[in-house]
Amino acid sequence: MVFQNTLKKYVMASGIGLHTGARVTIKLHPAPVDSGIRFVRTDLDPVALIPANIGYVTETSLATTVGNAAGSVSTIEHLMAAFFGMGIDNAIVEIDGPEVPIMDGSAYPFVAMIKQVGLSSQKAPRRYIEILEPVTVSSGDKTVTISPCDSLYVSVGIDFDHPMIARQQFDSRVTPHIFERRISRARTFGFLKEVEYLKENGLALGGCLDNALVLDDKTILNQDGLRFSDEFVRHKALDLIGDIYLLGNPVLGKIDSFKSGHAIHHLLSKELLNRPYTWRLVELDAERPADPWAVQAISGEKGIFTSVSV
Known part of the structure; x- marks a missing residue:
């Protein structure tokens, strides 16, 4: 892990939000070097781009939420843990709802998604x-x-x-x-x-x-x-x-x-x-x-x- 990593190709999954109960689909896409993790709310018009960064954290009471004037995404912590744990530096997360699906309550379903498509090493230093x-x-x-x-x-x-x-x-x-x-x-x-x-x-x-x-x-x-x-x-x-x-x-x-x-x-x-x-x-x-x-x-x-x- 001398170099940054992204996904080799996109992968998708669906589930329900823990707090909203709404069904949502997420698609994990490769992203360029130094772009970090970014959420894209595709259900909004215009679509909302929300960086997964401390400067965009808006709520931490029951889960971690990031957002800006265009929109927000909540319960991101399990997906973020999977990105960190598996060595993903850059990714775009398309999501058609306000909350990352809870899946089985752990980060493993997201780990499995990442392993399904594999990592792509990017020739930029980590x-x-x-x-x-x-x-x-x-x-x-x-x-x-x-x-x-x-x-x-x-x-x-x-x-x-x-x-x-x-x-x-x-x-x-x-x-x-x-x-x-x-x-x-x-x-x-x-x-x-x-x-x-x-x-x-x-x-x-x-x-x-x-x-x-x-x-x-x-x-x-x-x-x-x-x-x-x-x-x-x-x-x-x-x-x-x-x-x-x-x-x-x-x-x-x-x-x-x-x-x-x-x-x-x-x-x-x-x-x-x-x-x-x-x-x-x-x-x-x-x-x-x-x-x-x-x-x-x-x-x-x-x-x-x-x-x-x-």
Whole structure:
């Protein structure tokens, strides 16, 4: 992954939105170098182009939404996690509705779409955000810290007053192989009382046991049970990865989070942008064999483009 990647060709899928309950079709298309991830709302007239970037985040309460004056797209975090996890830098996402389909509640259906068509290497250097100094944000008992590391490493903790969840911890480096096998299949989850309340208020209209883990006061209602014994915290790691990718580049840093969610993930990203001395953009040296998950800067100053070699 010295170079940027896009998709070899377009691929499409359909499903329903978790909150809107509306059926929607998405088409993932190849995109030029340095264009990033962009959503195109084809159901609007004129069509709306919305970059998947922190500067366009408009909502983080129940899911992550990006938008501008032309339109918006919500619940993008699972798709963004799949793009990051599988190494996609540039893609156009055509969508004919306001919400990315929830699919099975995980990122794996999007991973499968990407694998179906494959990656196309683009002869332009891939730029990584290298963390140089720790940055911490907190909100009540929620906290997230990002600190220097030679790869992306996530350390995620949760604590729920429920016998099926309780306190869980997930620690892992994030590579395409690890993401696909250990993270991408973890499903979103919710509590029956909360789901009922949301539906009464016009939200979670598409939520069901086929696309989410649902818990009552004591147990899980899904007959197929858990995919991992710690599936709940793994899904929190998935959400974190998707939200952080809205910075626009893959990150080299260790992220420690406890009881975090979309809002505090966004707060961390904004804090990084407000402190440009805590990070820099780096590139791998294409002239030498490279391990894309372990880089070392060889030149440059904080907050500017530079080259790196391993």
